[in-house]
Amino acid sequence: MRKFFLLCALLSCLYSATLNITPRQPLQGNSVKLELLTETAVRNASVVFRGKTIPLYLSAPNKYTTMLGTYMDWPTGDYRMTVSYQMNGRRYELPAIFTLQNGQFDVETLVISRQKQEEGATDMTALAKENATLGAAFRAWKQGSYTDGAFVFPLTDTKTPVTSPYGIQRHYKNHQGQPLYSWAHRGIDYAAVLNTPVYAAQNGIIAVAEQMQVHGGTIVIDHGQGIMSIYNHLAKINVKKDQYVTKNALIGYSGNTGHTTGPHLHYGLSVHDVRVNPQEWFGKKW
Numbered sequence: 355m356r357k358f359f360l361l362c363a364l365l366s367c368l369y370s371a372t373l374n375i376t377p378r379q380p381l382q383g384n385s386v387k388l389e390l391l392t393e394t395a396v397r398n399a400s401v402v403f404r405g406k407t408i409p410l411y412l413s414a415p416n417k418y419t420t421m422l423g424t425y426m427d428w429p430t431g432d433y434r435m436t437v438s439y440q441m442n443g444r445r446y447e448l449p450a451i452f453t454l455q456n457g458q459f460d461v462e463t464l465v466i467s468r469q470k471q472e473e474g475a476t477d478m479t480a481l482a483k484e485n486a487t488l489g490a491a492f493r494a495w496k497q498g499s500y501t502d503g504a505f506v507f508p509l510t511d512t513k514t515p516v517t518s519p520y521g522i523q524r525h526y527k528n529h530q531g532q533p534l535y536s537w538a539h540r541g542i543d544y545a546a547v548l549n550t551p552v553y554a555a556q557n558g559i560i561a562v563a564e565q566m567q568v569h570g571g572t573i574v575i576d577h578g579q580g581i582m583s584i585y586n587h588l589a590k591i592n593v594k595k596d597q598y599v600t601k602n603a604l605i606g607y608s609g610n611t612g613h614t615t616g617p618h619l620h621y622g623l624s625v626h627d628v629r630v631n632p633q634e635w636f637g638k639k640w
C-alpha cells in the first residue's frame with residue numbers, strides 16, 4: 355500500500371507540468387521559446403542555459419515563458435538545459451534540448467576609410483568602453499513586459515535593401531589594404547540614406563541613447579523580459595534614457611556615424627544578452 359502511494363506521488367510530480375520548446379532545430383542566430391505549463395501556480399521558474407540562470411516569466415495563469423537567444427558562431431549540435439520551479443515547497447526539474455543547425459553565413463571584406471580612422475572609428479580602447487556600457491545595459495533588462503504583438507520594421511520602407519545580413523563574417527582592412535581585425539556581424543544593415551526617420555520596433559523604455567565613437571549614434575530600447583532592440587550609426591537621436599516609447603514612435607534619424615563604410619541603419623536584437631538574428635521577429639508573435 356505504501357509503495358502504491360509513493361508511486362502515485364512520483365507520477366503526480368512527473369505529470370504536473372509540460373515543457374514546450376520551439377523550434378527544436380533553430381539555425382545559428384535564431385531565437386528559441388521555452389514554455390512551461392503547470393497545473394497550479396509555481397514559484398521561481400527558471401532555466402539554466404549555458405551556465406546562466408534565466409527566469410521564466412508568468413505570461414498567463416499557470417503558464418511561464420522565456421526566450422533564449424543563440425549566436426551565429428556557437429557550435430552546431432545539441433544544447434541541453436534544465437528548467438526548474440518550486441511548488442508546495444518542493445523543487446522540480448525538467449530537462450530540455452534543442453539542436454542548433456548551421457546558419458550558412460557568408461564572408462565579406464570591408465575597407466575603413468582614412469577619414470574614419472582619423473575620426474577614431476577604429477579605436478579599440480573606445481570600442482571596449484562602449485561594449486562595457488552596452489553590455490551592462492543588455493544585462494539589466496526589466497522583468498515586466500512592454501511588448502504588444504509582433505516587432506515592426508524600424509523604417510517606413512519595408513523594402514529597404516539589406517547591405518549586410520546578420521552573421522556574416524567581416525574582415526576589415528585599412529585604407530592602405532592592411533588587415534585590421536575580423537568579427538561576425540551581430541545585426542542587419544539596411545541601406546537607409548542619410549537622415550531617414552527611424553522608428554521604435556516595439557514598445558519599451560530607452561536604456562541607451564548616446565553618440566558613441568565606434569557604434570555611432572546609438573539607441574537601445576528595453577522591451578522587458580530580456581528583449582532589447584538596438585539602433586546604431588544614427589545621425590540624430592530624438593529620445594532620452596529612461597523615456598517610454600511606443601511601437602512606431604520616431605526615435606531618431608539614420609546616419610553614417612562611427613565605424614561605417616557608408617550611410618545605413620544597423621538594427622539588432624538582444625535576447626537575454628545574446629545578439630540574435632532580428633529578422634525572424636518582424637511580424638511574428640511568439
Ligand SMILES: [Zn+2]
Nearest residue numbers: 541542543620
Ligand atoms: Zn551593422
